[in-house]
Amino acid sequence: MSPVKVLGSIFWVGAIDWNIRHFHGFTYSTHHGTTYNAYLIVDEQTALVDAVYGPFAGEMMERIREIIDPSKIDYVVANHVETDHSGAISEILKLAPQAKLVGTARCKEGLQKHYFGNWDFQVVKTGDEISLGERSLRFVEAPMLHWPDTMFTYIEKDALLLPSDAFGQHLATAKRFDDEVDEKTLMEEATKYYANILWPFSRLIIKKIDEIQKLGLKISMIAPSHGIIWRSNPTKIVEAYLRWAKGEAGRKVLVVYDTMWSSTEKMAKAIVESISSEGVEAMLFRLPFSDRGDIIGELLEAKGILVGSSTINNGVLPTVAPFLEEMQGLRPRNKIAAAFGSYGWGGGAVKTIEESLEKAGMDIVAPALTVKWVPDKNEIQKCYEFGKEFAKKVIAETE
Numbered sequence: 001m002s003p004v005k006v007l008g009s010i011f012w013v014g015a016i017d018w019n020i021r022h023f024h025g026f027t028y029s030t031h032h033g034t035t036y037n038a039y040l041i042v043d044e045q046t047a048l049v050d051a052v053y054g055p056f057a058g059e060m061m062e063r064i065r066e067i068i069d070p071s072k073i074d075y076v077v078a079n080h081v082e083t084d085h086s087g088a089i090s091e092i093l094k095l096a097p098q099a100k101l102v103g104t105a106r107c108k109e110g111l112q113k114h115y116f117g118n119w120d121f122q123v124v125k126t127g128d129e130i131s132l133g134e135r136s137l138r139f140v141e142a143p144m145l146h147w148p149d150t151m152f153t154y155i156e157k158d159a160l161l162l163p164s165d166a167f168g169q170h171l172a173t174a175k176r177f178d179d180e181v182d183e184k185t186l187m188e189e190a191t192k193y194y195a196n197i198l199w200p201f202s203r204l205i206i207k208k209i210d211e212i213q214k215l216g217l218k219i220s221m222i223a224p225s226h227g228i229i230w231r232s233n234p235t236k237i238v239e240a241y242l243r244w245a246k247g248e249a250g251r252k253v254l255v256v257y258d259t260m261w262s263s264t265e266k267m268a269k270a271i272v273e274s275i276s277s278e279g280v281e282a283m284l285f286r287l288p289f290s291d292r293g294d295i296i297g298e299l300l301e302a303k304g305i306l307v308g309s310s311t312i313n314n315g316v317l318p319t320v321a322p323f324l325e326e327m328q329g330l331r332p333r334n335k336i337a338a339a340f341g342s343y344g345w346g347g348g349a350v351k352t353i354e355e356s357l358e359k360a361g362m363d364i365v366a367p368a369l370t371v372k373w374v375p376d377k378n379e380i381q382k383c384y385e386f387g388k389e390f391a392k393k394v395i396a397e398t399e
């Protein structure tokens with residue numbers, strides 16, 4: 001349970017949640033667990049930036065105790081209200097009742113409505129600073145990245161940015177830094193994190209990165225509130241965020257479907273094969289066997305998506321509906337899309353799919369492909385042509 005020195009007298013004192021497999025209720029699968037990162041800055045005065053999820057308060061306290069007596073903490077900075085980072089604040093303030101709680105006005109309101117504590121709260125806004133002695137904490141409000149209360153804390157002396165959830169990943173590991181973990185796993189988790197948590201706020205991300213650059217804040221290290229710390233090349237994740245936020249994508253298509261008696265599945269497989277034959281990467285996912293959060297992660301860097309469903313009760317299968325619902329909430333940018341599916345008599349699934357994809361902001365580039373009952377040889381050929389035409393559009397859009 002040792003703390004980890006980040007640099008100078010700044011320590012990681014967070015907690016590792018090795019076993020969590022579902023986050024935000026059951027909306028986000030965390031195959032690799034997660035961490036709740038808290039950072040202790042020891043100076044003439046001591047600050048704790050972010051805390052951990054309530055059940056992990058003891059683990060954090062043990063780490064803090066290895067460095068200082070927790071009662072000596074002067075400031076508890078809450079970059080974000082959400083309970084995975086604020087759950088342990090009550091425990092800290094019981095031990096350090098003189099400590100000042102620091103956050104945005106919305107953070108104050110949010111913490112009050114979560115914990116009902118009568119705490120000494122200092123509201124801060126962009127540009128405000130708190131001097132700890134040798135080091136100062138500077139604050140940058142970051143509303144909707146990803147909650148209204150969110151702010152970043154910056155330590156100029158070390159060019160260290162503590163950006164709350166931004167740039168995070170759900171990755172439990174005994175290592176704390178990017179150069180200590182497998183790069184592929186790290187980027188996969190960072191990608192999935194952006195897609196599932198931050199995607200709807202892409203325009204704000206572009207603006208925030210621009211604002212930070214204009215403020216002239218030099219950044220040598222980024223220490224988010226989940227996962228590893230970006231110390232070897234923080235530019236890499238910032239550039240990835242800009243790429244994702246702008247909707248830049250590669251020659252990749254996802255085919256996401258579910259099927260009742262295999263007709264839609266036959267269509268899906270023919271479509272995937274034909275897309276692939278055009279030199280475009282194609283990935284096939286059957287709902288609900290494939291994890292929704294993983295599919296959304298894959299979609300981030302894909303140019304196109306084809307969604308298929310058998311028709312039931314004039315609409316999509318109940319296994320497809322939650323995926324379409326989530327697409328509408330995430331509002332992916334710059335994606336092309338189309339629908340396909342089979343039906344027995346009235347049809348209706350493809351109409352529901354098209355409406356949902358349009359609501360999600362996608363560009364429907366081909367009329368839906370439908371097959372009555374079981375696809376025959378000619379209809380399978382049509383699936384090949386459908387996939388080929390879609391692949392050509394992806395190539396044209398990514399040239």
Ligand code: FEO
Nearest residue numbers: 080082084085165
């Ligand atoms: Fe990791 Fe928005 O809390």
